[in-house]
Amino acid sequence: xxxxxxxxxxxxxxxxxxxxxxxxxxxxxxxxxxxxxxxxxxxxxxxxxxxxxxxxxxxxxxxxxxxxxxxxxxxxxxxxxxxxxxxxxxxxxxxxxxxxxxxxxxxxxxxxxxxxxxxxxxxxxxxxxxxxxxxxxxxxxxxxxxxxxxxxxxxxx
Ligand code: FES
Ligand code: FES
Numbered sequence: 818x819x820x821x822x823x824x825x826x827x828x829x830x831x832x833x834x835x836x837x838x839x840x841x842x843x844x845x846x847x848x849x850x851x852x853x854x855x856x857x858x859x860x861x862x863x864x865x866x867x868x869x870x871x872x873x874x875x876x877x878x879x880x881x882x883x884x885x886x887x888x889x890x891x892x893x894x895x896x897x898x899x900x901x902x903x904x905x906x907x908x909x910x911x912x913x914x915x916x917x918x919x920x921x922x923x924x925x926x927x928x929x930x931x932x933x934x935x936x937x938x939x940x941x942x943x944x945x946x947x948x949x950x951x952x953x954x955x956x957x958x959x960x961x962x963x964x965x966x967x968x969x970x971x972x973x974x
Contacts (some may be wrong), residue, residue: 818832818834819833819882820832821834821885822885822886823881823885824887824888825844825848825891826850826889830848830919832847832848832852834881836880836882839858839876839880839881840881840889841877841879842856844867850890850891852891852893853867853921853922854919854921855877856919859878860877860878861950862919862949862950863875863923863950864922864949864950865877865889866925866926866948866949867889867891868888868889868925869888869889870887870888871890872928873925873929890925891921892921892924892925895925898968900928900931900932901927901960902967903969903970904928904962906944907928907961907965907966907969908958908962909963911959911965913954913960913962915953916953918953919951919952923949923959926945926949927946927962930963930967931970933965933969935970937969940961942960942967942969944971946959
């Protein structure tokens with residue numbers, strides 16, 4: 818067993834877990850935060866995307882022990898986040914959600930794009946989303962939503 822302690826959505830949490838426990842399992846099974854979804858479990862689909870020390874990361878291929886001491890933010894940590902609020906509104910408006918399975922990881926990646934690349938165009942948005950797979954929407958609504966959020970932010974500058 819390994820003692821893991823992380824800051825999770827602003828709160829310090831700790832648990833003794835088997836050394837091979839993934840960060841995704843630590844979050845879902847040990848902390849009961851099931852907004853982080855598991856699809857492929859080998860780093861391909863992006864459903865498990867969370868922020869580790871501010872950077873989008875695959876929680877399925879990150880060992881919980883490797884994240885010891887890190888700041889982790891999951892989709893549940895964005896409830897009151899103004900930028901996530903803007904994205905939620907546009908995802909709804911532009912029909913960027915169908916079954917919702919990819920959505921938590923997609924939203925975290927979308928927020929990162931809007932925050933990091935204020936001048937991103939559609940092709941850059943698509944490039945940035947290549948690590949997040951969606952089996953329902955065909956991506957058009959998701960790209961539209963991110964583009965609309967970027968435009969709204971630019972207008973407000
Ligand atoms: S579940 Fe982690 S990348 Fe697919
Ligand atoms: S909305 Fe179903 S996988 Fe993206």
